[in-house]
Amino acid sequence: MTSERRRPRIAVDAMGGDFGPEVAVPGALQALREGADCEVVLYGDQARVDPVLAASAAGALAVDQVHCADDIPMDAAPAAAVRGRPDSPIVRAMRDHRERRVDAVVSAGSTGAMVAASLLILGRLTAAERPAIATFIPTVRGETLLVDAGANPQVTPALLLSFARMGTTYCRAVRGKESPTVGLLNIGSEPSKGNELAIETHGLLRDSELNFAGNVEGNEVLVGGSDVLVTDGFTGNIALKMCEGVAQFLKELARSGGLAAAELAGLAAFGSVVKRRFNYETYGGAPLLGVDGVAIICHGRSTQLAFTQAVKEAVRQVACGLPALIGRTLADAAREEG
């Protein structure tokens, strides 16, 4: 029996990120070299992408190209940029995704533009009120999926419940966890702890069909409190960036002088340990959950490894049909709740 399924086509914004095509393109190609079951479609300025492709000996690889004459600057107002720059990689890739010419979009460009383009072009899944950014945080025990990492600064308890459902479906379908635990980021372990939002959300999660593990305090996150960690995009963004800040703090500490040689050596050795365990590159990018398609938002400082991992992550999500699964989960829950 032959399969007529075509290989997934993963759109990669070749221009996005701090380092441009010189990092995005070889990073994406590396995924193919490592056997990722997909084609890579590079969206960007052909004049800049071609030389990188030529230097990459990509002849035998499944690479396609879509020339984009425009681009969205990192500081542009997202919705206006998406409307006003139809020939930018993010907008062209999202349009092609909507028309099923590609199956996923990977970009290290503006996070706001990625969210806006996903919403305006792909649209929300029918039962999803708002999409959320899901970010993996490495922990002592493995990893925790933080939802939302910044797409929704203002939320409701019902919205947080939907984030928990989307995160659970993701962990089940993409990570193979049968019954992922859900934690609520909060300032104490008791159900009565927190602000009004947290207290009401605690009740909704407890009464839901989810595997709710209770509140998780800030100091418990990195130890590994739960598979999914639910919070609003304001708190989630600050919690994530505090972690980033610790890394910066250590670098500055080393630079600021006054450290003994053994201490500097200690810092360096320590850095390698942390890099191995506590590194966004491992995960490649953050999936946007709740939109009608696969959108992977990469860090602006993404390296080649990050792009490689992001392409592989996109392939996994396409392979299991993640958007449809999330849509079904949310629709089932909406029916249950009548």
Place this chain on the structure above:
Amino acid sequence: MTSERRRPRIAVDAMGGDFGPEVAVPGALQALREGADCEVVLYGDQARVDPVLAASAAGALAVDQVHCADDIPMDAAPAAAVRGRPDSPIVRAMRDHRERRVDAVVSAGSTGAMVAASLLILGRLTAAERPAIATFIPTVRGETLLVDAGANPQVTPALLLSFARMGTTYCRAVRGKESPTVGLLNIGSEPSKGNELAIETHGLLRDSELNFAGNVEGNEVLVGGSDVLVTDGFTGNIALKMCEGVAQFLKELARSGGLAAAELAGLAAFGSVVKRRFNYETYGGAPLLGVDGVAIICHGRSTQLAFTQAVKEAVRQVACGLPALIGRTLADAAREEG
């Protein structure tokens, strides 16, 4: 000219904290040995405090004692405990403070009980709507005062403005900073970024008499964004505890095995650097701002050094008359806003 001013009397909860009188008592006495201009009054079970005092050769030091037959457990419901345990160190010390028999209260007991006892016994300053916990975070450039660190999970923009005023008055009076900068913990630098609370607070701070330095993102906190960092107690508590979590993460990493000897040595050397710079002990405790008195809330894991520093911090606040200064700042602002 002789001064008739009596030396400040600092009440120390000898029973509070994870390590009891064996750590709290010598820690407090050390402040006297290092020349702190005060008397120390130890509140606690005499049967447990006496032997520690005897072993401390405290004969020449200005130490007084108040026997307390009861204590507040760490997990007790705060307000009920304060009402139901009049003979606990926190409650007796606060009552003595209200009656001016002591001038400050230092405790590493339950944070909730300290906040509740301050509110119920000392009371709020007239113009203060709610007290806030102020915590120093060490940064690359020095330190930043986070207000609120957890006393108020649910706030309003006007309340955050009052926290900024209290923090500014503290930095000016106790730390000698002439025009402390105020930052707002937020998820982007633009005034339009954040949730509704952050956006409205940004406007209030910008239009105020304060030295507002704009939004500070999570990754900027430890680099040293501003002298005062304003946030609600929910976000502040999680941000602080995420930092604590990084330290725990490192410990677990070392314990979990799989590290090379050089990496373990590096971790240890590095730990000493962090301990020197990034250590709550340096600050002793977190002042509770906005109550009619001086209350220093110490970490449950407080060491001797932490108690020593907390007593010195209490002396500084008493010496400059901090509560009265904060009361005047808030009253002046209320009049201006008329």
